[in-house]
Amino acid sequence: MFAAEQYETFQNEVRDFVLAHCPAGTRRIVAESGKLTRTRLAEWQRILYERGWGAPSWPKAYGGTGWDVWQRHIFDEVLAECDCPPQYHHGLRHIGPVLIEYGTPEQQQRFLPGILRGEDWWCQGYSEPGSGSDLASLKTAAQREGDVYRVSGQKIWTSHAHEADLMYTLVRTASTGRKQEGITMLLIPMDAPGLSVRPIRTIDGWHHVNEVFLDDVRVPVANRVGEQDRGWEYGKFLLSRERLGSANVAPLFQLLERTKRLVASRLEGPAEARRREHLALRLLMAEAEIVGQRELGVRAIEDVVQARPLGLAPSALKMASSRLMQQVSEIAFEVLGPTLAGRFGAKEGEVEDMNWLQSYLFFRARTIVGGTNEVQKNVIAKALFGD
Template structure:
């Protein structure tokens, strides 16, 4: 197992930096660094530049339009993008549905949907969670009943991230009530323009419209939109979540947040001097930095194994747990570092084109909203409690 970067990796890092310098729009980078919400067009503009360079779909085989990155190159690319202020593209089409279609989809589905994901023609959202089925996803109740060449879908999905931008939704639906709950679930692709689909916004505690709830009322979906085999959608769901969980660790984002924390703590002073010299605060900061170093090493081990043809096992759940805990702790420490300036939250300051002046330093404005929003990190993608159960089964056999 080799964890050192090769000369080729260092050359690739230089190539990525040059590309970002020449192609990342300064307006988008400024929004990212200022904590502002990006528009759909911002995402599409950046996606188009990555597509033109051939650096878009890192988890896809090259034959389907993937970037061809090695696992180490993917790690380097993500790190440099975060450092430059490049946006993370919504994962639903590129990192979730795309790999599922490549693994389980029909030739017709691959030929139709994959190019439209790449060029942004279709934007996807995820229909997994329901009001009574989140961490216990197998208890979902949205029904799909076969009626000739269609399924008739009734039910509700919730916490549908960026659904207001989406054209399509991939859904887990119940097609049978026989046997174990996992055995009666199917994976279905639904056009959001279909009659009977209603989407309503959920405004989160920090005032953002990031998530939604989706209602299905006798929605007719062509049977050709079934991915894989009827009643075997749980296999697709598990495959998708493995891709999602490793990315949630967010090593590059945590490293950038730690660097920001050190900078802010060094600039914040009281009668006793810089906050970074306060023993209690410094101890918490050192603790999270040690955890981050250990997590990065674990992530590189997983990357190295993947480079050698291995497949992540319980490591993806371990990275998900530790990564979300670290990012939440960094968010809390940043909020504490700015003191009273973290208390007032004025989301209108973060709106595009706003003339509102921030209260305190610019970097303090988004911190309260980010703190509240990042409470979700340990829940979505399978809650950390569920991840611990997965680890105990895979490692301890319990």
Template sequence: MNLDYTPADDAFRADVRAWLEANLPHELRDKVHHHKRLNREDFASWHRLLGTRGWSAPAWPREYGGPGWDATQRHIWDEECARIGAPGVLPFGVSMVAPVLMKYGSEAQKRHYLPRILDGTDWWCQGYSEPGSGSDLASLRTKAERVGDHYVVNGQKTWTTLGQYADMMFCLVRTDSGAKKQEGISFLLIDMKTPGVTVRPIIMLDEEHEVNEVFLEDVKVPVENLVGEENRGWTYAKYLLGHERTGIARVGQSKRELEFLKKLALNQRKNGKPLLHDPVFGAKVANLEIELMALEVTVLRVVSSEAGGRGPGPEASMLKIKGTEVQQALTELMVETVGPVAAAFDPAFLTGEREHSIVDDDAAPLAAYYFNYRKTSIYGGSNEIQKNIIAQMILGL
């Protein structure tokens, strides 16, 4: 499946591929291919390594130290990283708060934070969701009161991904309780070391510590850490969510996982033949492959309209829904392929503490992977909410 790639695009792809082949550490590649857990240092060291080539923020313009790639080059980069099994660059700093700062931040904020995001000095987390305010985000209640040259913040955030490692949190807070709910929200940058910030783990179905609750008690935040104007935070929050959704289709990753599934199903036997050749199972894999090809065509349409200068629109919601459905279906078929072997939970192998699993190295991480991927239809705006967006913005219902 090809865009109209130019010879320059092909040369770009060859350059990126050669660099990744030469520089992606074998252990990281193995962890990604085998669905093992990546730790803080895995993400941080990969970010630093990308920085040595000027590629730690692929979507940034040159002005801020990015490579200045166009939409097609960014797509090629995503494809090549997924193909080889490179860890994703964490989005919270590079692709979420940075675009907001570039568009709405003060000069001082840009000067201070952007270089620190680029070189990995600051690890960011996203403080949007609260208990009772997820899909209905605008109902959020965490309050910030202006006292002299500070805001005093009180409230609770939840589902804060990797917040246990974060140096900074971009946070939505209510600064005007009297206004319409979308109009009384502001966008604050909070240093996680400020007294009054407490991070508590939430352990997920796969026993992984990936998300947290963050409690904010009388947290003093300097007014310089307000982004843009007070009570205009909803505008900035929506701008950021548009950036969050476009990468979410993860076609390259699903193509790699499809190959893994096929390999797995070729090695399993049913009635003396490879499971992949069983007509019923084979049909399920073929259907999924067709869905994935259709998704890829849709992504390419969005990429080429972006290349023509249009920003991501409500199409991002289609990519999110279909992308996550395909990702989840892949994990389901993998578990179906290995059957009871997937039930063997082997945390030491998952974290890389032990080199080989107690059962089968390919199969052992699959139950955890399956459970972990239930999240994809919830985060980044649940799939039901994406359907509402499509109904309103695309179908005009």
């Protein structure tokens, strides 16, 4: 661990670098709560990779930075403070750690560099129609024939499938025993013959989620992670890291600061004083919780680094951060709402307002994605009281 002044030096180094190298157009989109394309996120990942900061949370041996918990934390906060985007998570925070833990050396050599350089984009093919919360009931079937699996079935709500190169997915390889026992994790290229993607349009008007259809897709056995029928273990490892993404409260602080500025700039006059003060109080209450969330998040990341069991932290952090995201964006919506309600498609000078509306609607899904609130409560209740 560094001395306090060394952390300060590190913080300044990160700030100087990102302010000098994060493209202005990208920072403007982030500052206006806009949606970033793959091209912009990949460009940003390449810039960080070239600086040696491609994977803040990976071990050095795999191209990571080897930073301690506080350095990672400072890095995330400086990025948010400077309106730089967070790194694309599916490769770096989801499948990357799984491959480091369970992948073969060949898989690590083949897949990790593309994630680090921002060249390979991954998506997650877990959920199916009828198998979301009850994920272990999934039915997409994979039958082994020599050195390939033949895969048929359907995935749904697959974020970024339309712009991804590869999908990590859970498939059924056996139907006997407990439903968790016959599941296997496969890595499937999105251009594999027999795989097709259909968009799902969501209430926010953005395109993030899709249906993915698999019709006799042939996947090499070399693309299987770990052992056949043990995919549930790897999938759960990944899901707890996904939920732990909520331990990074930097985006929450960023949203809070932007909302404070919005309240101050849009409710300026004396006639708005009462409303402004009321919203300022609500923002302060949210800030108090976000500060607490930051403490819990740092402790949870320290547990990961020390290889201690994560316990209830991922579920508790995910529930709290989803609620806070929704609460703060509701405040922004209350400031702008009357002028925006019922409209999509920005007119000149309205881009930022429309982005606020779309973000507000997008954050509705936070309590569903990665396991619903009810499911998190079940996880916590089971851990506390048993089955």
